Amino acid sequence: MSTIRVTGLRVRHRRTVALDGVDLTLGTGVHGLLGPNGAGKTSLIRVLATVARPSGGRVEILGEDLSDHRRRGEVRRRLGYLPQEFGYYPGFTVREFVAYVAWLKELPAAAIPAAVERAVARVGLADRIDVRIRTLSGGMVRRVGIAQAIVNEPRLLLFDEPTAGLDPEQRVEFRALLRELGTAATVIVSTHLVEDVAAACTEVTLVDAGRIAYQGNPDTLIALGESSEGTGDHPMERGYTAALRAHRTSAAGAAR
């Protein structure tokens, strides 16, 4: 069963159109969301996180229609979300913070302490669990963000630029965690780094100017780069530029 079914999604911010006629069906696995700045990646993630309101189209998550507010709570209970700008309470300890989010996600009170310790251990912060967040480094704060997202063992996980602020070593570790999470849940990762996608994602969705430009898996994207001579240093970078170019050419052709 697919976790996400999006048809004809439109999102407007005042006068600009962030997403225009997006159709998307995603199931279990790690999905890389690639695209240039301002392509609409964050807008898409915020709609899927039930935070932003679509101006048109239909969004179905875990079989529930998001426009029905009574069903929205059910979706939110099984959702994990790490926003691009991760806000937190600096005076809270890691344990308090993750437990607070667990409480907001309506985990049973008896299950919260164990769930918190498990989530914090999975991001490698077990030895810092009772330390105030303000004393942590940027990379560690990011990992607290990941811990709060996974505390309810969500069926759908949304990470917006999760590797920003992580050093290369932490990035390698994070990708291992992504692969593990992707075996049981639908994980969507928006990123600028093609290496993240190549190493951790089972599928790739490329967004450009508010539309889906390409959908495939890392291998097909790499093959596209080889066959149509995209530019870039990494095989996947070449696939990325080739796919973008092909989408823009066809979009321009359609407009003519």
Place this chain on the structure above:
Amino acid sequence: MTGNAHVWHATDDLVAHYTDGTLPDPDAWSLEKHLERCGACAARVSASVRGTAAGAVLGEVREAVLREAPAAALGAASARSAAAAAPVRSAAVRAGVRVRAFRRGYTLLRPPASRRPRSVPRLVRALWAAGPAVRGAWLPAVLLVAVGALVLAHTGAVEGVRTLLLAVAPVVPVAGVALSYGPHADPLHEITSATPSGGLRLALTRSVAVLAVSLPLLTLTGLLLPASGAPGAAAWLLPGLALTLASLALASYIGCRTATAVTGGGWLAAVLAPALAEPAGGLTARLAEQLARCLDGAVAQGGWAAAAVLCAVVLTLRRPTYDRMEEP
């Protein structure tokens, strides 16, 4: 490898923003990616960073590391440290990442269940529910209002302190709501919005906390002040409640920040404007008169009670909007 991959180089502007830390993360990233391969730009960024306060610290750290590092480890690292001008972070990657990768990695296994996980104490949980306002600057501000009123009254420096307190009091919980909820007040708002409790339930929990602190505290303060012609110390309770509910109801249309500005500002305007406009008598006396019109008597209090009920009804009807509220 195609030759045109590095047709761009870091502009001076980009380097400056990167150095002072004002470059957004994704841009900083692309720059760092570029620096891994482009020696010329790496040298320029390094030079720029060395010119800052962080440069001095980095220099000291580098000295200390070189002193402490065993000679053998240094030998291995220096083999790859040809790009000595590259940023410290990049150099550290080359020297260390392969050795250290996974050593203190993410624990993919469950932690040992040898002891019971600790739960968070009851008081801390109460503070969570209270939210940012009660934890933050709002609480000291309320205490300051209360203590300030008592001091002013008992030193006899100002006449009619209770009048002034009653004029200000209804705005206090409204300000507490403004500082408790919404994207401008709560750093966690983006995350709470994606949780089942993050909508109206969280706004109500935090408003209740704000009311639970301000209603008894300011009423008690009022009781300790000389009456001096002002309405009773408890007369502001219903208006305070009604204005708080009105703020929450209005917030579902225009956002929390604007809504609280309208209700809080509206109250102050309604009370202060006529007092300031009338020429006769002392200011506090006129203010006491105006407050009496707004607060005294069964009609006025009944009006406030009706307003509170009406706002509660609107709030209930607006709940679906509340659960997905973006500031306009």
